[in-house]
Amino acid sequence: MLVAVIVLVLSLLWWLTAKHLRAQQEQVENATRLQQAGVAAIVSENLRQILEKAQLMSVLALQGVQGTGPWQHQLAQMLDRDRVFLRYTLLDQQLQPLAGDVQNLGRWDDALAQQQGACAGGRGALVLPGAHQSSTQELTWQVPLLLCVTDAQGVSQGYLMLHMDLGYFLSLYQDVDWGASGSLHLLAPDGRVIAAMVGGGLVAQPSSAAVDAFRKVPEGAGVRNFEWPQGVARLANFHRTAHMPITVVVSREWREILAAHDDYAHRAWWLLSVVSVLAMGATLFLLRTLQRRQQWFDALEKADQDKQELIAQLESEKQRALALAASDHLTGLHNRRMFYELVSSHLALARRSSKYYALLYLDLDRFKSVNDTLGHHVGDALLQAVALRLQGMLRSSDIIARMGGDEFAVLVTAMEGPQDMDVLAQKLVEGLSAPYEGIAPTALHTSPSIGIAFFPRDGHDVEMLCRHADTAMYASKKAGRNRFTYYERITPVDSERGYRLARQLPDAIVQEQLVLHFQPKVRLEDRSIVGFEALVRWQHPELGLIYPGDFIALAEEHGHIEALGEWVMLACCRQIAAWRMQGLDVRPIAFNVSPLQLRDCAFPLRLATCLQHYGVRGSDVEVEITESCLVEPVGVATRVLSQLQQMGVRIGLDDFGTGFSSLSQIRSLPIDTIKLDKSFVNELRSSKEAGVLVTSIITLAHNLKMQVVAEGVELMDQLVYLKTAGCDIAQGYFLSRPVTAQNAEALLRQSILEIA
Structure with a gap:
């Protein structure tokens, strides 16, 4: 009990620790997401403000396209005030230079050619593709931003290309605590890397490869997991302002995010393991101590018990002397x-x-x-x-x-x-x-x-x-x-009813007041019906249906049992013939034979005559005898059984186990089937010894080439046990109650018995 409590407490402690560590990990992850989301939002907002300044510059550039106003002076002042923009180039609709820096324009010819007609699509600002791939270190961070110059009606008049110094822009965020793996990427809408800063330092030559995870991301903010470089998992927050041609991505490696938490978790699990080992060790030590003390108490109790036994022994000797004079010598009960x-x-x-x-x-x-x-x-x-x-x-x-x-x-x-x-x-x-x-x-x-x-x-x-x-x-x-x-x-009434039934039984046999009911025998292997047992009933004109328990003993006592047995034999043969006339596949019908019939040497001849009269084969019937039939003179019974077997009639030993015969005693008799008495079946649920005995009987019977039929099966677990033990056939209320001839005919047509 103590060990169970300690194990329960330790299990609860381990579960709470795991739950706490999971909650702490979620807090670390959520804090990182919030921090990165804030930085991405700030950087994106600064880019939006820069874009708004660029839009104002495109308005001044419209005067240059139209040749009106002092636009160049005003534009130069704006460039001087904002260090992000280095220089500009004004282009007409055919991308021909009109003013500004035209000396290095040839560097962007291919990129500009790809954007010709972009203003017609209503695009306000574009980052030229391939512009950041300059091999010149001086121009690495100069990224051209192309803006459409439109008039008041929104008609394109030309282009304004502003050269942005993203190195200066990113240097504004060098004081942010990025960690060892923290990075800030500025990406084009197609996922190309425009500029990057890793660990608080600028990347001298950003990779020109596109980051597929952020290709064409929607406007607004979001969170994604991606790998960069290949195989390194990172947590990223991205932000893209409306109409912004640049996506801001702030990311950090997962292993760095969770490093402190993993270290804490490792220490926590190690400490908990030490505590668990110490607790279990202390518990085992305490149990050992208690066990030793219990042994001491047991020794003292045994010594006291020995003393009490000596006293009781003296007292019992005294009582035994008195009991010998007043008790039964065999059982020890009172005489x-x-x-x-x-x-x-x-x-x-x-x-x-x-x-x-x-x-x-x-x-x-x-x-x-x-x-x-x-x-x-x-x-x-x-x-x-x-x-x-x-x-x-x-x-x-x-x-x-x-x-x-x-x-x-x-x-x-x-x-x-x-x-x-x-x-x-x-x-x-x-x-x-x-x-x-x-x-x-x-x-x-x-x-x-x-x-x-x-x-x-x-x-x-x-x-x-x-x-x-x-x-x-x-x-x-x-x-x-x-x-x-x-x-x-x-009461005299019971005696009067018995006398009445005994007096009327001979007339009932002659007047056909007896009827047969049939209980099917079911093969356990496939649930097919392999035969029936015929059970006699007395349809009394005044008392109704009388069961055999009320008149079989009277028939034996008053000498009517042979006549009753002859009627059952004839009725079985007659019923088999009737079923065969209907085209049914007949199964053998078993009927009981009394000891008096079995000791009659003429019985086989009468049965053969009956079979011949109704056109029934010997294999269509089975006679069942009880162990009392094998009492002396056993020789006559053996000869009668042998003659019946030579006729093809199967012999069954009914109620096996209720008498005093054994398999070893009947192994030489012409017996084909033994029927386990229902008392064995009833005790299968409550007695382990009964199960062992049933299994042994089945095994011995099979070794003697005999089939085993279990009667009185009333429960599913009895049926399952019998099938597992190897029993061949079963009958009982669980499978089917005894039924009339008409219902038995329906079972024959069905052939297979359905078990609910």
Whole structure:
């Protein structure tokens, strides 16, 4: 935390320094622009005043052209008063000399020839091109300015050429602080250099090259970046007064402008780097000091903890001696005798309390199969794991006991309301139904059947509460296991409905009250539909659509499961034939086969007869069996499965992982596909171990040349994980709920399942 604060402070300091240096650089640049702009404006204004004097001289020259007045005397006086103008030459419209300096006129013949007729264009003053390129040192700074001599009506009468001494003009600005690279350039409109002063000194022979950046600049002031000489960046301010034939450019090298700032910035960054290093060093030293002090405190705390552990050990030995007489030797929970005593004392307090108390009986579903198939040592380990989970999910004030075998009892004390029991009971069902890892070669799956009785509503003493909770627990088992039931909700109505459905089921099979719904199986590689699973529904004329959870157990209990299985087999073949008659590309339909059907040696013959009757191929159907079908006699089941496989029928092992078989046990069986139970898929989000187990099952199944189908896919992240793990096929509500035959037909036409 301290390091983070120091880093944050230093980062802020570096950011503020960078911001300050940027602002300071902008101030330096703006100050330079303002200074140069002021100098350029002053020089341009002085040139404008000189041009106005030249215009007055052109008015006097008009008298010379017309031959009237003492113009020469007046013009000479004006030249004497202004040292910028050295001499003059008066020319007629044909550029022939009339008066003034005519001896050196031949020097400007080519330049004058280029300007003939210029006055006709209305131009008032021109700097002759090439005039400054004289090789004579004396004439280097003498620049001819050509003015038009016009009468009152603006008609051209001739030309007045005034020789300007720009060396004298520029020398007026030698005292200005130009710096080492500061320069003042006077440029013609086409960018030619007329005169120049660099670093406060006059350039003896200005370059005749044009500066392209200032070619034909507009009138007024401006700022530009340019390179002069080539490759040297400069900041320039230019100024050109209206009707002025000369552009004033004041410039300075960028490296000189920013030299002082760069030096300051370098020192600032160096100082900031030193401060940062010192701050980090001081912080690390402080952290090291604090770490050593913490080690000392930890050593003292450990010594104190060792003392407390010795005291606790003595106390635990005392408690252990008492607990041995009152606890279950396998799980460490209370035994039956201690449970009765503790519950009796709590109920005595509950009679004077406004809180709610409930007694729960829990029985593990299919626990006998664990002992019979895997051995009693595995069963004992499972009971210990269940006890640990119960202790983790209940409060310390609740009483937990093992009543014997796979039965547990719990007294939940001091609840605020009966609704709290709903939450806790659901939590117990879900927690105890989660897979148990590390007990057997594969994960064990069991579930609780729970019965609940409230005090004093369902009983006033321990014996009556236990008896009613036990009755409710058996009601949970009868209702399908893996649930909880309150004693008060065991009513004759439920028993009457079950008896009614069991009595009407044979007629429902004969009268075609059953219908099939189809859930598509989707290949994860390309989202194509590769098959359907047929799920039976009972369209009851009075009770409406009844789902299999309400009548499959009744069919098994009352001996109707074989007839129900035969109807499903016939209905699947009939539906395949109907789809093929419509020209559809049929996909295999899977249906469940009960253990009784699988132990019937005549079952393959009946299926073959059904396939032949409807003209259906063996590859168009798939039978799904559960792990319970592989219990003894396993030889008969293996022979039946082999006959089915020889007919081209694919064999799928449904709900893999909920029983006690493993891939190593079924590798010799004629099984083409295993279906991962949805309990594995549900735990992918919450259990890292479940993901590892699923990946391992998929890898082993592929090595055994089996396909893997994941059922119960309800979320996108489950689908993504299964595809990444290499799962072949998936089905579930996220992809599609079970649909009617008509909707399944639409899916067949679509072929590819679009996932939202």
